[in-house]
Amino acid sequence: MQVWDWSVFFDTLVNVGILQGVWTTVWLTMVTLVLAIAVGTVVALIGRIERLPAQWFYQGFVAFFRATPLLVQLVFLYSALPQMDIRLTVIQAAIIGLTLSESPYVAEIVRSAISAVPPAQWEAARAIGMRPLTIMRSIVFLQALRIALPPLGNEFVRQLKNTSLVSVISMTELFRATDNVIQNNFRVLEALTVATIYYLLLTALWTFLQRAFERRNSHWFSETAGSVAKRSTGVVA
Amino acid sequence: MSAPVPGPFIRVTNAVKRFGDFVALGGISVEVDKGQAVALIGPSGSGKSTLLRCLNALERIDEGMIIVGGEQIGAWVDTSGARRQLSLRDQARQRESIGMVFQSFNLFPHMTALENVASGPRLVRRTARLEAETAARALLERVGLGDKAGSYPRQLSGGQQQRVAIARALAMKPNVMLFDEPTSALDPETVQEVLNVIREVRESGMTMLIATHEMEFARQVSDRTIFMERGQIVEQGPSAEVLVSPRTERCRRFLSGLTGTTTVA
Numbered sequence: 026m027q028v029w030d031w032s033v034f035f036d037t038l039v040n041v042g043i044l045q046g047v048w049t050t051v052w053l054t055m056v057t058l059v060l061a062i063a064v065g066t067v068v069a070l071i072g073r074i075e076r077l078p079a080q081w082f083y084q085g086f087v088a089f090f091r092a093t094p095l096l097v098q099l100v101f102l103y104s105a106l107p108q109m110d111i112r113l114t115v116i117q118a119a120i121i122g123l124t125l126s127e128s129p130y131v132a133e134i135v136r137s138a139i140s141a142v143p144p145a146q147w148e149a150a151r152a153i154g155m156r157p158l159t160i161m162r163s164i165v166f167l168q169a170l171r172i173a174l175p176p177l178g179n180e181f182v183r184q185l186k187n188t189s190l191v192s193v194i195s196m197t198e199l200f201r202a203t204d205n206v207i208q209n210n211f212r213v214l215e216a217l218t219v220a221t222i223y224y225l226l227l228t229a230l231w232t233f234l235q236r237a238f239e240r241r242n243s244h245w246f247s248e249t250a251g252s253v254a255k256r257s258t259g260v261v262a
Numbered sequence: 263m264s265a266p267v268p269g270p271f272i273r274v275t276n277a278v279k280r281f282g283d284f285v286a287l288g289g290i291s292v293e294v295d296k297g298q299a300v301a302l303i304g305p306s307g308s309g310k311s312t313l314l315r316c317l318n319a320l321e322r323i324d325e326g327m328i329i330v331g332g333e334q335i336g337a338w339v340d341t342s343g344a345r346r347q348l349s350l351r352d353q354a355r356q357r358e359s360i361g362m363v364f365q366s367f368n369l370f371p372h373m374t375a376l377e378n379v380a381s382g383p384r385l386v387r388r389t390a391r392l393e394a395e396t397a398a399r400a401l402l403e404r405v406g407l408g409d410k411a412g413s414y415p416r417q418l419s420g421g422q423q424q425r426v427a428i429a430r431a432l433a434m435k436p437n438v439m440l441f442d443e444p445t446s447a448l449d450p451e452t453v454q455e456v457l458n459v460i461r462e463v464r465e466s467g468m469t470m471l472i473a474t475h476e477m478e479f480a481r482q483v484s485d486r487t488i489f490m491e492r493g494q495i496v497e498q499g500p501s502a503e504v505l506v507s508p509r510t511e512r513c514r515r516f517l518s519g520l521t522g523t524t525t526v527a
Binding site for chain 1: 318320350351354355356357358359360361362364366368369370371372381382385386427430431434
């Protein structure tokens with residue numbers, strides 16, 4: 026048997042199953058990251074409530090989903106819940122598992138971004154007569170968003186890699202699609218090289234898009250950061 | 263809420279404010295009539311800022327009473343005579359008519375100068391955008407920044423930012439303006455432009471309290487001056503007297519210390 030077969034490599038590269046797997050990986054990453062941002066933001070806002078039950082909930086949520094491996098969570102959702110008569114489809118289990126496991130990381134990012142908005146901003150808004158919800162929505166949240174966006178972008182890459190774990194509950198994303206090819210032709214080296222290339226391409230593409238976005242909106246990002254750093258002196262426009 | 267009562271517009275009675283063991287306000291009483299301008303002077307940590315912050319309930323007093331425009335600030339008295347905290351909503355409503363200008367401007371960095379000035383009317387009073395921005399533009403003109411409406415705070419000098427902050431406070435049409443060392447964070451060359459704006463606000467008849475280290479400015483713009491030290495009022499009276507020929511030794515020492523190296527603790 027040849028060590029490396031180029032024709033197998035190129036066949037695998039454009040294999041329909043693999044390409045469908047790439048697409049599944051992409052949409053699964055995007056959907057679960059968006060959901061995780063929604064869940065994580067709500068959890069972060071609960072974590073800002075200075076009441077004990079809210080604090081317990083926040084700490085408990087973050088600790089629980091960070092302390093348990095995603096792999097275990099996925100298998101639990103898909104294989105253990107049916108014993109309690111809760112039956113999830115593969116896609117449901119994958120989406121719920123990836124969302125819940127990512128949301129504590131988002132919650133921590135959002136919470137620290139909100140804390141990074143100077144207290145003086147709250148005071149200035151209160152002094153005008155704004156109520157807490159208005160301040161959160163129109164003053165603090167918009168500034169926190171600019172602080173949170175770069176780290177949230179990094180989470181996309183992490184989530185993209187995490188999707189490979191849903192293969193164990195038989196969801197055919199990129200990794201499992203690759204495995205299917207291997208089961209047919211036993212060319213492990215070529216197939217996994219292809220999978221690696223696709224993961225690399227996807228993360229590289231995302232990193233490029235994120236950099237481009239941040240560069241294009243650099244003024245947008247520096248307004249918050251800049252005003253935090255310099256308090257009194259400014260450059261005359 | 264209680265009906266407006268005749269008498270001084272601002273009445274602070276035996277106000278006490280503690281931060282842990284530190285007594286920031288040691289039971290002070292101040293009265294300011296409508297249309298009066300009062301300068302607060304004294305060394306750092308003397309309680310000037312704390313007094314201003316208590317006047318619009320950014321800080322809560324521990325004892326005593328603060329009445330502005332006939333309304334108790336931050337608290338109300340129930341039928342049994344006990345003092346209760348006002349809801350956040352009512353505190354916010356009270357702050358609408360009390361303008362505050364901070365030492366470090368605290369403009370909203372994600373908004374242009376125009377949006378900053380319009381933010382109060384838009385987000386608190388729900389004024390329509392066009393109306394709020396027309397009024398905001400007029401206020402920017404008034405503080406001499408009509409051409410900076412579209413600039414973001416980071417594009418403005420300190421003095422310009424502070425003038426925007428004054429316009430932002432004025433946009434709520436307050437009954438009283440509180441200035442907390444408005445020029446202390448400024449480069450010397452921009453101090454005057456801010457003082458000129460405050461002077462203009464004063465000439466419009468605004469009731470105001472100004473914590474400041476600009477003694478010459480305090481003498482020109484204020485009717486009365488209050489000298490504070492360690493949370494107490496040491497001396498108060500017409501500005502011309504307190505600032506020019508103070509009665510107390512401590513005030514004299516403070517004023518002379520300002521010209522040389524400060525010796526006041």
